Amino acid sequence: MLTGLSPKIGAEAKARLRSLYGLDKPIHVQYWLWLSRIARFDFGESFKDGRRVIIKILERLPATLLLDILSLLLIFFIALPIGIMSAVRQDSFFDKGMTIFVFFGFSVPAFWLALLLMILFGVFLGWLPISGMHSVNFPYFSIWGKMWDLIKHLILPVLVTAFGGLAYLSRYSRASMLEVLRQDYIRTARAKGVPEKKVIYRHALRNALIPIVTLLGLSLPGLIGGGIIFETIFAWPGMGRLSYQAVMARDYPVIMGVGVIAAFLTLLGNLIADITYAFVDPRIRYR
Amino acid sequence: MWKIFWRRFRRNKLAMLGALIIFSLAVVAVIAPLIAPFNPNQQDILHRLEPPSHKHLLGTDDLGRDLLSRIVYGTRVSLFVGFVAVGIAIMIGSLLGLISGYFGGRLDSLIMRFVDIMLCFPTFFLILMVIAFLEPNIWNVMVVIGITGWPGLTRLVRGECLSVREREFVQAAKALGLSNRRVMFVHLLPNVMAPILVSATLGIGGAILTESALSFLGLGVQPPTPSWGNILTAGKDYITLAWWLSLYPGLAILITVLAYNLLGEGLRDVLDPRMMAE
Numbered sequence: 001m002l003t004g005l006s007p008k009i010g011a012e013a014k015a016r017l018r019s020l021y022g023l024d025k026p027i028h029v030q031y032w033l034w035l036s037r038i039a040r041f042d043f044g045e046s047f048k049d050g051r052r053v054i055i056k057i058l059e060r061l062p063a064t065l066l067l068d069i070l071s072l073l074l075i076f077f078i079a080l081p082i083g084i085m086s087a088v089r090q091d092s093f094f095d096k097g098m099t100i101f102v103f104f105g106f107s108v109p110a111f112w113l114a115l116l117l118m119i120l121f122g123v124f125l126g127w128l129p130i131s132g133m134h135s136v137n138f139p140y141f142s143i144w145g146k147m148w149d150l151i152k153h154l155i156l157p158v159l160v161t162a163f164g165g166l167a168y169l170s171r172y173s174r175a176s177m178l179e180v181l182r183q184d185y186i187r188t189a190r191a192k193g194v195p196e197k198k199v200i201y202r203h204a205l206r207n208a209l210i211p212i213v214t215l216l217g218l219s220l221p222g223l224i225g226g227g228i229i230f231e232t233i234f235a236w237p238g239m240g241r242l243s244y245q246a247v248m249a250r251d252y253p254v255i256m257g258v259g260v261i262a263a264f265l266t267l268l269g270n271l272i273a274d275i276t277y278a279f280v281d282p283r284i285r286y287r
Numbered sequence: 288m289w290k291i292f293w294r295r296f297r298r299n300k301l302a303m304l305g306a307l308i309i310f311s312l313a314v315v316a317v318i319a320p321l322i323a324p325f326n327p328n329q330q331d332i333l334h335r336l337e338p339p340s341h342k343h344l345l346g347t348d349d350l351g352r353d354l355l356s357r358i359v360y361g362t363r364v365s366l367f368v369g370f371v372a373v374g375i376a377i378m379i380g381s382l383l384g385l386i387s388g389y390f391g392g393r394l395d396s397l398i399m400r401f402v403d404i405m406l407c408f409p410t411f412f413l414i415l416m417v418i419a420f421l422e423p424n425i426w427n428v429m430v431v432i433g434i435t436g437w438p439g440l441t442r443l444v445r446g447e448c449l450s451v452r453e454r455e456f457v458q459a460a461k462a463l464g465l466s467n468r469r470v471m472f473v474h475l476l477p478n479v480m481a482p483i484l485v486s487a488t489l490g491i492g493g494a495i496l497t498e499s500a501l502s503f504l505g506l507g508v509q510p511p512t513p514s515w516g517n518i519l520t521a522g523k524d525y526i527t528l529a530w531w532l533s534l535y536p537g538l539a540i541l542i543t544v545l546a547y548n549l550l551g552e553g554l555r556d557v558l559d560p561r562m563m564a565e
Contacts (some may be wrong), residue, residue: 224409
């Protein structure tokens with residue numbers, strides 16, 4: 001790293017910098033020092049403005065979580081019914097339409113979709129703002145005005161963030177529902193004359209939900225990764241945009257810090273997935 | 288056996304469509320200089336940001352370069368990156384998966400724990416971090432997409448190996464005293480080829496998406512080399528002035544990735560023995 005410095009740097013200044021960043025110690029000691037600081041969420045200071053990395057991340061985290069949680073809710077409340085419906089009416093017109101939608105969902109570059117939506121709603125129609133979280137005159141709005149302003153800024157980012165997950169989850173819930181509908185207990189329920197509606201919504205749906213619920217936690221890495229692009233496009237003041245700016249500025253402490261936090265959130269997601277799994281499926285018990 | 292596959296594949300219209308599109312794209316990539324109406328890097332400042340017209344079918348960009356020509360040349364980048372990145376991922380993934388599934392035991396848990404660690408990081412984020420430490424250019428992008436793309440495949444191949452390993456012909460091969468390497472590559476590998484092929488096809492689509500996203504952020508293929516992703520960057524900069532800069536390159540990505548997904552899903556249907564019954 002120090003090789004990139006000015007060649008005119010004096011030996012003394014060089015040595016001072018080396019000891020400041022601990023580069024004079026052997027590599028395994030350096031690694032241990034780094035590890036023990038990470039365990040305390042101490043990522044050092046940003047190269048760019050000298051502020052502590054953890055504070056920079058924490059002030060960006062709420063915006064990202066707001067975006068991600070809203071997207072997750074949207075994904076679940078739209079994808080689930082779509083998946084269930086198309087499984088129940090397998091090979092119907094609706095089912096075929098959904099299959100096509102899923103193919104497009106997997107193939108559309110979401111950042112391109114973001115651009116198109118910005119052009120349509122922001123530039124041509126002028127209905128929605130295309131960047132940022134608040135309008136310029138935000139502080140002068142009433143409390144409802146503030147809410148409405150925030151919602152308007154949220155619509156496009158949430159839609160785009162949710163898009164990839166929508167396709168994935170509707171397909172997954174369709175497959176899960178189809179699997180359950182093939183089971184013997186469904187046939188039993190039908191054979192003993194349970195009304196079809198009850199078979200679907202009582203017997204089948206509950207069992208189909210089990211694997212789907214766990215996806216909630218597992219879809220977190222995708223949202224965080226996608227956030228880098230979407231937050232950059234929409235100038236959303238979240239963690240993704242922070243990491244993009246850090247990468248562009250080669251601000252290594254910030255990059256590493258965001259990386260650790262992202263991995264931490266992913267593990268948290270996995271943990272939540274495991275716990276909800278045990279919660280919704282009484283057959284699974286952790287001892 | 289391949290004849291049966293071919294017959295079933297031909298009946299799958301969507302997969303055939305995908306294969307046809309991919310073939311045409313490959314042709315376009317190879318004969319790009321013959322198709323492109325202009326030199327993709329020929330600047331013409333007087334005619335910058337012109338909407339689509341008879342002369343420039345898809346319009347011009349912020350430096351007056353012909354958009355159609357740039358998209359045609361961008362095909363080369365996308366297909367190349369897709370193939371090489373997935374090639375790397377497939378090699379690492381299948382090798383580790385084979386080793387893990389065949390030997391089992393401590394080696395298996397070691398590899399699988401490593402896979403778990405890799406899957407902890409959001410992939411796109413991991414790629415971005417590595418690119419930040421290296422230099423953004425087409426080679427690094429390919430290699431990084433490749434070396435972050437293998438963990439899922441490793442799991443898949445390992446799972447398949449675990450079941451194939453117990454079959455009689457593998458037992459027989461071992462009983463004959465064949466070397467481990469030979470059993471793995473000659474007897475196991477062909478039997479786990481189907482899922483590898485499917486995930487490779489789907490993976491190319493994914494790699495093309497990742498490359499375009501990276502180039503869009505300015506961390507992938509660097510201008511003036513045209514790539515669909517970095518054309519879109521200009522589209523974003525001139526979003527209020529030139530919609531065509533945003534629309535067409537994305538359409539190219541969509542069609543290409545869609546083709547690979549159609550082909551991949553088609554292959555899955557054709558190669559999956561469980562589907563035989565249905």
